[in-house]
Amino acid sequence: MQSSPAQSTPAAQTERGLRFFHRLSFEETFYGWLFIIPAVLGLLFFRLGPVFASFYLSFTKYEIITAPRWIGFANYTKLVTDALWLRSIEVTLWYVVLFVPLSLTFAYTVALLMSRDVRGITTYRTLWYLPSVVPVVASATIWRWGLNPEFGPINFPLKVLGLPAPRWLTDPDWIVPSIVFIGLWGLGNSVLIFLASITSVPRTFYEAAEVDGANGWARFRHVTLPLTSSIIFYQLIVTVINSFQVFGVAYVLFVSNPSASSAGPNNAALFYVLYMFRNAFGYFRNGYASAMAWILFLVVMLLTIILFYSQRRWVYYETEGGGS
Amino acid sequence: MTAFRIRHTASRFLIHLTLAGGSALMLVPFFWLLSSSLKAPHEIYVFPPKWIPDPVRWLNYREVFEVVAVLRYTANTMIVTIFSTLGVILSSSMAAYGFARLRFKGRDIMFALILSTVMLPYVVTMIPVYILFTRLGWIGTYLPLIVPDWFGGPITIFLLRQFFRTIPLELEDAARIDGASRPRIFAQIILPLARPALTVVLVLSLLYNWNDFLAPLIYLHKRDMFTLALGLNALQHFESGLDWTHYVMVLATLMVLPVIVIYFLAQRAFVEGIVLTGLKG
Numbered sequence: 001m002q003s004s005p006a007q008s009t010p011a012a013q014t015e016r017g018l019r020f021f022h023r024l025s026f027e028e029t030f031y032g033w034l035f036i037i038p039a040v041l042g043l044l045f046f047r048l049g050p051v052f053a054s055f056y057l058s059f060t061k062y063e064i065i066t067a068p069r070w071i072g073f074a075n076y077t078k079l080v081t082d083a084l085w086l087r088s089i090e091v092t093l094w095y096v097v098l099f100v101p102l103s104l105t106f107a108y109t110v111a112l113l114m115s116r117d118v119r120g121i122t123t124y125r126t127l128w129y130l131p132s133v134v135p136v137v138a139s140a141t142i143w144r145w146g147l148n149p150e151f152g153p154i155n156f157p158l159k160v161l162g163l164p165a166p167r168w169l170t171d172p173d174w175i176v177p178s179i180v181f182i183g184l185w186g187l188g189n190s191v192l193i194f195l196a197s198i199t200s201v202p203r204t205f206y207e208a209a210e211v212d213g214a215n216g217w218a219r220f221r222h223v224t225l226p227l228t229s230s231i232i233f234y235q236l237i238v239t240v241i242n243s244f245q246v247f248g249v250a251y252v253l254f255v256s257n258p259s260a261s262s263a264g265p266n267n268a269a270l271f272y273v274l275y276m277f278r279n280a281f282g283y284f285r286n287g288y289a290s291a292m293a294w295i296l297f298l299v300v301m302l303l304t305i306i307l308f309y310s311q312r313r314w315v316y317y318e319t320e321g322g323g324s
Numbered sequence: 325m326t327a328f329r330i331r332h333t334a335s336r337f338l339i340h341l342t343l344a345g346g347s348a349l350m351l352v353p354f355f356w357l358l359s360s361s362l363k364a365p366h367e368i369y370v371f372p373p374k375w376i377p378d379p380v381r382w383l384n385y386r387e388v389f390e391v392v393a394v395l396r397y398t399a400n401t402m403i404v405t406i407f408s409t410l411g412v413i414l415s416s417s418m419a420a421y422g423f424a425r426l427r428f429k430g431r432d433i434m435f436a437l438i439l440s441t442v443m444l445p446y447v448v449t450m451i452p453v454y455i456l457f458t459r460l461g462w463i464g465t466y467l468p469l470i471v472p473d474w475f476g477g478p479i480t481i482f483l484l485r486q487f488f489r490t491i492p493l494e495l496e497d498a499a500r501i502d503g504a505s506r507p508r509i510f511a512q513i514i515l516p517l518a519r520p521a522l523t524v525v526l527v528l529s530l531l532y533n534w535n536d537f538l539a540p541l542i543y544l545h546k547r548d549m550f551t552l553a554l555g556l557n558a559l560q561h562f563e564s565g566l567d568w569t570h571y572v573m574v575l576a577t578l579m580v581l582p583v584i585v586i587y588f589l590a591q592r593a594f595v596e597g598i599v600l601t602g603l604k605g
Binding site for chain 2: 028029032038042045046047048120128130131143144148151159160189193237238251252256257258281289290296300
C-alpha cells in the first residue's frame with residue numbers, strides 16, 4: 001500500500017481511456033463500414049472489377065453466347081492491321097489536337113472577360129453557361145440544322161458576304177472541325193471553373209503588382225496566370241481525357257444503329273469510342289472491343305503521367321513558394 | 325487622368341460588346357430550335373433563313389403526340405432519373421458520412437481508391453459491366469441504368485464529404501451524449517444540415533440522368549422502353565418518307581425545356597456544383 005493512489009490513478013485512467021477508446025473504435029468501425037459498404041461494393045463491381053475484367057477479356061475471343069476463349073495477343077495484333085481502327089485513331093487524334101488547345105484558350109479568355117466587374121455580368125454568366133446543360137442528343141439535333149451548308153445560320157452570313165461556306169457535316173475534311181465547333185458551344189463548365197479560380201486570386205497580389213508598376217499584361221502574366229496554373233493544369237487533364245472519348249454527338253449525327261458500317265462520308269466521324277461501341281454492341285466482339293478499350297486506357301494514363309511530370313515546369317502551387 | 329478614364333471606358337465597352345455579342349451567339353441555337361418547332365416542315369430549310377415562323381404552327385405541338393410516344397418517353401425518362409437520383413443521393417451521402425466523420429481501419433485507403441476512379445475512362449468498364457448485367461438478365465430493363473447509382477458515385481461522395489466536414493462536431497457530440505445512434509445522427513442532424521450540398525448533388529444528378537444517352541443506348545432496345553434521348557435520336561433516323569424535321573424540333577424543345585427551367589430555378593446550386601467538382605485537388 002505504498003503509493004496505491006498515486007500508482008492507480010494514472011494507470012487506471014489510461015486503462016479506462018483505452019477501454020473507452022476500444023469501445024469507441026469498435027462502434028466507429030462497425031458503423032463506418034456499414035455506411036461505406038454500398039460505395040465499396042460499387043467500387044468493386046462497377047469500377048475496379050470491370051477494369052481488370054476488361055484487361056482479361058482483351059486476351060480472349062468472347063461473343064457473349066459462348067465462354068471467353070484465351071487467344072493471347074491475337075486481338076492486339078489484329079488491331080494493328082485493322083484499317084478502320086487506324087482510321088478511328090486518326091479521327092480522334094485530329095479532334096484532340098484541335099479541341100484541347102482551342103477549348104482551353106477559349107474558355108480561359110471568356111473567363112477572364114467575365115471576371116471583370118462590369119454591370120450585368122451575372123446575366124452574361126447565366127447565358128454563356130446555358131448551352132452546357134443541353135442534352136447531347138438535342139445539341140446534335142440543333143447543329144444538324146445549324147451547320148446545314150445551304151440553309152443553316154452559320155453559313156448564312158458567310159454566303160451573304162460572299163465568303164467560302166464550308167460544307168460542314170457533309171465534307172469529310174470539315175466533319176471533325178464541326179464536332180469541335182459543337183463542343184465549343186457547350187463549354188460552360190470550363191468557363192465556370194476558370195472563372196472561380198481567377199476570381200479567387202487575392203486582391204493584394206494585384207495591388208502589390210500595381211505598386212511595382214505592372215501594367216495590365218504584366219499583371220496577367222505574372223499574377224493571374226501563375227496563380228491559376230494549377231486549375232489550368234487540372235482542366236487540361238480533364239479535357240484531354242474527355243476528348244479521347246467523344247461519342248454521343250458523332251453517334252447521333254452519323255450513325256443510325258449500333259452495327260451501321262459507316263460513320264460519315266469516308267468514315268470521317270469514326271471516333272475511337274464509336275468504333276469500339278460498334279464492335280462491342282453491333283458485332284458482339286467483346287474481346288476485341290476490350291483490347292481497344294485497354295489501349296485507350298493506357299494512352300490516356302500515359303498522357304496523364306507525362307502531363308504530371310511536365311507540370312513541375314509550369315504549374316505554380318501556392319504552398320511551395322507562398323510560405324516564405 | 326482623362327486619358328486613363330477614356331481608356332477605362334473604352335475597355336469596359338469592349339468587354340460589354342464581346343460578352344453581349346457572345347451571349348447572343350450562344351442563344352441563337354435555342355431561338356432557332358423554338359422557332360423551327362413552330363414551322364411547317366418546308367419552311368425550316370429555306371434560304372435566307374426565316375427567323376420568325378409565319379404562320380406560327382402551334383399544331384406541331386399537338387401532332388407530335390400522334391407521331392411519337394412523347395408521354396411514354398417522358399415517363400420512362402422520369403422513372404430512370406428519379407430512381408437513379410434517389411439512389412446516388414442516399415448511397416453517396418452515407419459513404420460521405422462514413423468517410424468524413426467516423427474513424428476506422430481501412431477508411432483512408434477506401435476513400436483514396438474511390439476517389440482515384442473519378443478520372444477512369446468509362447470505356448474501360450463499359451463492356452464488363454454490360455456482361456454483368458447480361459448475366460443477371462437485366463438487359464432491356466431499367467435496372468442497369470438505376471442500380472449502379474445505388475452504390476455511390478465517386479464525385480458525389482467527394483463533394484458531400486467535403487461539406488460534411490464543415491458541420492461542427494459539437495452538434496454530433498451533443499446528440500451522442502443524449503444517446504443517439506450513428507444512423508440517427510446521420511439522418512436527423514447531418515442530412516438536414518447538409519441541404520445546400522444535397523441540392524447541388526440533386527440538381528447535377530437530375531441533369532445527368534435526364535440527358536444521358538450512352539447507357540440507355542446500350543441497355544434499352546424496345547421502343548416503348550425508350551427515354552427521351554433515345555426517342556429523339558430514333559426520330560431523326562426514322563425513315564418515314566415524310567419530312568419530320570418539325571417534329572424533331574418539337575421533341576428536342578420538349579426535352580430541353582425542363583432542363584432550362586431547372587437550371588434557372590437552381591442556378592446557384594448548379595454553379596457551385598460545377599465549381600466544387602472542378603476545383604478539388
